[in-house]
Amino acid sequence: MRAQFVLSEIGVGLRRNLTMTFAVVVSVALSLALFGGSLLMSDQVTTMKGYWYDKVNVSIFLCNKSDAESDPNCAKGAVTDDQKKQIQADLGKMSVVEKVTYESQDEAYKHYKQQFGDSPLADSLTPDQMQESYRIKLKDPEKYQVVATAFDGRDGVQSVQDQKGILDNLFGLLNGMNWAARMVMALMLVVALMLIVNTVRVSAFSRRRETGIMRLVGASGFYIQAPFIAEAAVAGLIGGTVACGFLVLARYFIIDHGLDLSHKLNLINFIGWDAVLTKLPLILATSLLMPALAAFFALRKYLKV
Amino acid sequence: MIRFDNVSKVYPKQTHPALRDVSLEVEKGEFVFLVGSSGSGKSTFLRLILREERCSHGQVHVLGKDLARLSNWKVPQMRRQLGTVFQDFRLLPNKTVAENVAFAQEVIGKSKGEIRKSVPQVLDLVGLGGKEDRRPGELSGGEQQRVAIARAFVNRPKLLIADEPTGNLDPQTSVGIMKLLDRINRTGTTVVMATHDQNIVDQMRKRVIELEKGRLVRDQARGVYGYQH
Numbered sequence: 001m002r003a004q005f006v007l008s009e010i011g012v013g014l015r016r017n018l019t020m021t022f023a024v025v026v027s028v029a030l031s032l033a034l035f036g037g038s039l040l041m042s043d044q045v046t047t048m049k050g051y052w053y054d055k056v057n058v059s060i061f062l063c064n065k066s067d068a069e070s071d072p073n074c075a076k077g078a079v080t081d082d083q084k085k086q087i088q089a090d091l092g093k094m095s096v097v098e099k100v101t102y103e104s105q106d107e108a109y110k111h112y113k114q115q116f117g118d119s120p121l122a123d124s125l126t127p128d129q130m131q132e133s134y135r136i137k138l139k140d141p142e143k144y145q146v147v148a149t150a151f152d153g154r155d156g157v158q159s160v161q162d163q164k165g166i167l168d169n170l171f172g173l174l175n176g177m178n179w180a181a182r183m184v185m186a187l188m189l190v191v192a193l194m195l196i197v198n199t200v201r202v203s204a205f206s207r208r209r210e211t212g213i214m215r216l217v218g219a220s221g222f223y224i225q226a227p228f229i230a231e232a233a234v235a236g237l238i239g240g241t242v243a244c245g246f247l248v249l250a251r252y253f254i255i256d257h258g259l260d261l262s263h264k265l266n267l268i269n270f271i272g273w274d275a276v277l278t279k280l281p282l283i284l285a286t287s288l289l290m291p292a293l294a295a296f297f298a299l300r301k302y303l304k305v
Numbered sequence: 306m307i308r309f310d311n312v313s314k315v316y317p318k319q320t321h322p323a324l325r326d327v328s329l330e331v332e333k334g335e336f337v338f339l340v341g342s343s344g345s346g347k348s349t350f351l352r353l354i355l356r357e358e359r360c361s362h363g364q365v366h367v368l369g370k371d372l373a374r375l376s377n378w379k380v381p382q383m384r385r386q387l388g389t390v391f392q393d394f395r396l397l398p399n400k401t402v403a404e405n406v407a408f409a410q411e412v413i414g415k416s417k418g419e420i421r422k423s424v425p426q427v428l429d430l431v432g433l434g435g436k437e438d439r440r441p442g443e444l445s446g447g448e449q450q451r452v453a454i455a456r457a458f459v460n461r462p463k464l465l466i467a468d469e470p471t472g473n474l475d476p477q478t479s480v481g482i483m484k485l486l487d488r489i490n491r492t493g494t495t496v497v498m499a500t501h502d503q504n505i506v507d508q509m510r511k512r513v514i515e516l517e518k519g520r521l522v523r524d525q526a527r528g529v530y531g532y533q534h
Contacts, residue, residue, distance in 0.1 A: 209395070209397065210397060212395065213395055213397065213408065213409075214408075214412050215381075215384070216355075216384065216389045216395070217384070217385070217408070217409040217412055217413065217456070217460070218381045218382065218383070218384035218385030218386075218387075218412075218413055218460075219381060219412035219413060220378070220381045221377070221378065221381065223412060
């Protein structure tokens, strides 16, 4: 009986204030969609890091004959067999190194042909012009510096290159975008909260006659406040549901269909449905509790009990 | 039932107190008129009883409870034992007569069966039998005040507070309302009524408490509106 009474009050309250309710739903939906989006974005970055760092190598490029003439790092001439042995031995002693593969000039030429076989430049290239190199896989990709200091500037070494550095720029960009999304989210959240507070205020004002009478006949504070809090929670939950819908649709249309990035960018390992689905309960709970709390504090100010 | 001990009330940002050092007692079953010009402190007096305000000095006891020591969350429990009637009726325009009365029971969690039983009973008592499904807008002022009294009385309060209940009504209608309040008083309910209506006070010959600039200037059994020596 009482539940029915309270529910009918909620319905009346939400309908009376339809435009405000709509504004609350939209702002909650947008802020929580951004919230979920930024969570998924950091998931995506983590997944990509795991995937890419696994494949990342540190390369030590050795001097060839043409480098010896043009590159100041190779002023002492092309690499000798002794130098190569020494490098290999040193690499073997380093604890951070997991695996070392040697790529000869011929192999480098072959790989190059495979990758850029059609370009006119590839036709003019000879195996002589390719560089020998050591491809080193590190146990911890962050420890690149150890290898760099040990081999940079050594005789016969042209350069030490860390592929992770290139990726880090990319991840830095993604992280930056993620933070930007979080800032927008925080702003939207503030807007949403202010809207909720204002909606509750208007709602409390338009129902001051009812609440005044409730107070007179001895309704408890909770009983008077519950409809307002429930109203805010229901509006928030609708917004949260919309936000969840956004996320699911975004995953569907950007990755699987529509933009279809999973096929177009098959070098990237995308987050799965599980990553999306695990975020939804968090978003729904936030959409329910946050407006309810905001309403509760707004009522302390605007509704005398 | 009600006891004021040296009660003063100063509202924030005001230098003159609304009540000064008021002491009095109202016994169970009494009918008390509270008179005085506008601004004399009548409303403050009633608001202190309803615990809408707390007094600045002194002690207010209502129904045996020290209101200063009553915690906020217990105030609703206390108000359930009071009935209140106002000059402006304070009815919900979109609810019917029966729903308005039932509202007082719904919000304190009475069962549907109880409500179905007590609402027609109390409407009969106030003389509105047969008008259960009307809305307040379709009723005369006197009838609306009867609905308000029915709502105040439906939970059988021990104390009924009436703030100028006849202030918006013509003399004839007022007499009807006073008869009703008198009947309620005879059931054992204590009635405290603030009023400006000289005729009513003079006719009823009940206890009269007069306030002037916040001071208690007269407390007279079987008194009249104006000062009598």
